[in-house]
Amino acid sequence: MAQARKAAKVSCDQCFFRAQMLCALELDQACVTFRPNHPEGLRPPRQMRFVFRQERSKKAAWAFPSAAEQASLHRA
Ligand code: SF4
Numbered sequence: 001m002a003q004a005r006k007a008a009k010v011s012c013d014q015c016f017f018r019a020q021m022l023c024a025l026e027l028d029q030a031c032v033t034f035r036p037n038h039p040e041g042l043r044p045p046r047q048m049r050f051v052f053r054q055e056r057s058k059k060a061a062w063a064f065p066s067a068a069e070q071a072s073l074h075r076a
């Protein structure tokens with residue numbers, strides 16, 4: 001049985017768009033657009049993960065990843 005990777009809690013202060021003053025949103029927490037602010041700038045996300053049929057039957061086939069999931073996808 002596959003275990004979901006625990007995603008780190010992220011905030012807008014860690015977001016590339018906030019750091020570059022490109023964000024016009026005033027939210028209490030990070031949104032699904034979150035991208036980690038690296039010195040090199042934006043990095044492309046890793047290849048999407050394979051979803052096994054057993055997991056897929058329990059939830060939607062695809063959904064926007066949460067801000068915390070975005071952070072884990074872009075972790076070096
Ligand atoms: S996480 Fe979303 S709301 Fe927060 S700074 Fe980034 S783009 Fe803006």
